Amino acid sequence: MRKILLVEDDAAIATVVTAALEEEGFEILRCESLLERDKALAQGGFAAMLTDVMLTDGDGIETLPEVIVQHPKMPVIILSAQNTLDTAVRATETGAFEYFPKPFDLDELVRAVSQAVGNRTDSAADIEESGDGLPLVGRSQAMQGVYRMITRVLRNDLTVLILGESGTGKELVAEAIHQLGHRKTGPFVAVNAAAIPADLIESELFGHEKGAFTGAVTQSIGKFEQANGGTLFLDEIGDMPIEAQTRLLRTLQSGRIRRVGGRQEIAINVRIVAATNRNLEPMIAAGTFREDLFYRLNVVPVQLPPLRERRDDIEALAGHFLKLAVTEGLPLRQIDSAALELLSAHSWPGNVREFRNTMYRLILLSRDDVIDRESVAEILEASARSEAVSIDHGFGPALQSWMERANPAAGTVYHAAEAAFEKPLFEWALRQTGGNQLKAARILGINRNTLRKRIGELSIEPEDFSAS
Numbered sequence: 001m002r003k004i005l006l007v008e009d010d011a012a013i014a015t016v017v018t019a020a021l022e023e024e025g026f027e028i029l030r031c032e033s034l035l036e037r038d039k040a041l042a043q044g045g046f047a048a049m050l051t052d053v054m055l056t057d058g059d060g061i062e063t064l065p066e067v068i069v070q071h072p073k074m075p076v077i078i079l080s081a082q083n084t085l086d087t088a089v090r091a092t093e094t095g096a097f098e099y100f101p102k103p104f105d106l107d108e109l110v111r112a113v114s115q116a117v118g119n120r121t122d123s124a125a126d127i128e129e130s131g132d133g134l135p136l137v138g139r140s141q142a143m144q145g146v147y148r149m150i151t152r153v154l155r156n157d158l159t160v161l162i163l164g165e166s167g168t169g170k171e172l173v174a175e176a177i178h179q180l181g182h183r184k185t186g187p188f189v190a191v192n193a194a195a196i197p198a199d200l201i202e203s204e205l206f207g208h209e210k211g212a213f214t215g216a217v218t219q220s221i222g223k224f225e226q227a228n229g230g231t232l233f234l235d236e237i238g239d240m241p242i243e244a245q246t247r248l249l250r251t252l253q254s255g256r257i258r259r260v261g262g263r264q265e266i267a268i269n270v271r272i273v274a275a276t277n278r279n280l281e282p283m284i285a286a287g288t289f290r291e292d293l294f295y296r297l298n299v300v301p302v303q304l305p306p307l308r309e310r311r312d313d314i315e316a317l318a319g320h321f322l323k324l325a326v327t328e329g330l331p332l333r334q335i336d337s338a339a340l341e342l343l344s345a346h347s348w349p350g351n352v353r354e355f356r357n358t359m360y361r362l363i364l365l366s367r368d369d370v371i372d373r374e375s376v377a378e379i380l381e382a383s384a385r386s387e388a389v390s391i392d393h394g395f396g397p398a399l400q401s402w403m404e405r406a407n408p409a410a411g412t413v414y415h416a417a418e419a420a421f422e423k424p425l426f427e428w429a430l431r432q433t434g435g436n437q438l439k440a441a442r443i444l445g446i447n448r449n450t451l452r453k454r455i456g457e458l459s460i461e462p463e464d465f466s467a468s
C-alpha cells in the first residue's frame with residue numbers, strides 16, 4: 001500500500017483530497033499541524049507528502065527544506081490558498097515537486113501524486129530501511145538556514161562555497177548538495193587541497209600526460225575529468241597554493257582543462273562545491289588567496305554554525321551517534337539527561353567531529369549501559385588536561401628546539417612545522433591501533449583518506465606498527 005501524508009488543517013479540503021486519492025488506491029494519513037507532521041515523518045514509510053502552507057503552528061514552506069533534506073526521496077506537493085507569486089517562488093525554491101494553488105483541479109492533483117509516486121521504482125518503506133536519508137542531524141534555527149541554502153542550489157549548478165570551522169560538517173553538506181541535486185547520478189569527487197603536496201596539485205586536478213614530468217610514467221586522468229557530469233568538491237580550498245589557484249580560476253572561467261604536459265583542451269562539465277575553515281578575507285588582503293577566485297567560488301555561500309552556537313542540537317546528535325556506533329559494532333548505550341546537560345554546556349572547539357569522538361569514547365569506556373554525568377565529566381576533564389599539558393609542557397619547548405635546528409625558510413614555516421609534527425603524531429596513532437589506519441584516523445579525528453594520503457607522503461609504513 002502506498003502511503004501518503006496529508007498535512008491540511010482545512011477539514012473540507014482534506015476530505016475531498018483523501019477520497020480522491022483513496023479511490024486511486026493510496027492510503028492517506030492526515031495531520032493538521034507541523035508538530036503532527038514531524039511525528040508522522042519520524043515513523044517514516046511515506047511515498048509522498050501533500051502539505052498546506054499556513055498551519056496553526058507555523059508555515060509549511062518555511063520548514064520544508066529540513067523535510068526535503070531528511071527525506072530526499074519523498075516527493076512533496078504544496079497546496080496553498082496563499083496564491084501569490086511569493087508563495088510559488090518559495091515553493092519551488094525549497095525543491096518541492098509540485099505547487100498547486102487553491103482552488104485546484106482534483107483530477108490534476110491526483111495525476112500529479114500518481115506521477116510523483118510512480119516515478120519511483122522502489123517503495124518508500126524500502127528507502128527508509130536502506131537508510132538512504134542524509135545523516136545531517138540538527139533542527140536548530142542555525143541549521144534551518146543551512147537546509148534552506150541547500151535546497152536553493154539543488155536544481156541549478158551554481159558554485160557553492162561552504163564556510164565553517166573544522167568539524168562543522170562541511171563535507172557532509174557538500175555530499176548532500178550532490179546527492180539531493182539533479183547531478184546525483186553523476187560522480188561525486190572530493191579533493192583535499194591541504195592533503196596534496198603543492199607540486200602535485202595541478203596534476204591531481206587536471207591529470208597529466210605520460211612523460212610530463214619525472215615520475216609521470218603513465219597518462220593520468222585528473223579529478224576534474226573524473227568528476228565530469230557530476231560534482232567536484234574542493235575541500236580546504238584556502239590551503240591551495242597560489243599557482244594552482246591561478247590554474248583553477250582559468251579552468252572555472254573557460255570550462256576547459258589541459259592535462260599537465262598536454263596540448264589539447266578538454267571541455268568539462270562539473271558543478272563546483274568548495275569549502276574552507278579559513279577566513280579567506282585576510283588571506284586575500286595578504287595576497288595568499290586570489291580575490292578573483294574568491295568571487296568565482298563565493299556565488300552561494302553556506303555558513304555552517306559552530307556547535308557551540310547550536311547547543312539545542314546536542315541531544316539529537318548524541319542520539320544519532322549512539323545509534324551510529326551500534327552499526328559500527330560498538331555496544332548499545334543510552335545517555336541520561338544530566339550527562340546531556342554537561343555535554344551541552346561544553347564549548348566544543350572541534351565541533352561535531354570532536355563531539356562524535358567524545359561520544360564514541362564514552363560508549364567504549366562507560367561501565368554501565370547508561371552514560372551518566374560522571375563519565376562525561378571524567379572524559380571532558382581528561383581532554384582538557386591533555387590539551388593544557390601538550391601546549392604548556394610538551395609542544396612549546398619541542399617546537400622551539402625544532403625551529404632552531406631545522407631553521408625553515410621564511411614563507412615555508414607553517415607547512416614545514418606541520419609536516420615535522422605530523423609524522424610522529426601519525427606514528428603514535430598507528431602504534432595505539434596496531435597499524436589499523438581506520439582506527440588511527442578515528443583517534444586523531446581526521447578523515448581516513450587524508451590520513452592514508454599523508455602516511456604515503458611521509459613514507460610511514462603502517463605494517464611496521466602491526467601487532468604481529
Ligand SMILES: Nc1ncnc2c1ncn2[C@@H]1O[C@H](COP(=O)(O)OP(=O)(O)OP(=O)(O)O)[C@@H](O)[C@H]1O
Pocket residue numbers: 135136137138164165166167168169170171172173235276277320352353356
Ligand atoms: N549535522 C551533522 N549531523 C551529523 N553528523 C555530522 C554533522 N555535522 C558533522 N557531522 C559529522 O562530524 C564529522 C566531521 O564532519 P565533516 O568532515 O563534514 O566536517 P568538516 O567541516 O568538513 O571538517 P574539516 O574542515 O576538518 O574538513 C563527520 O563524521 C560528520 O559525519
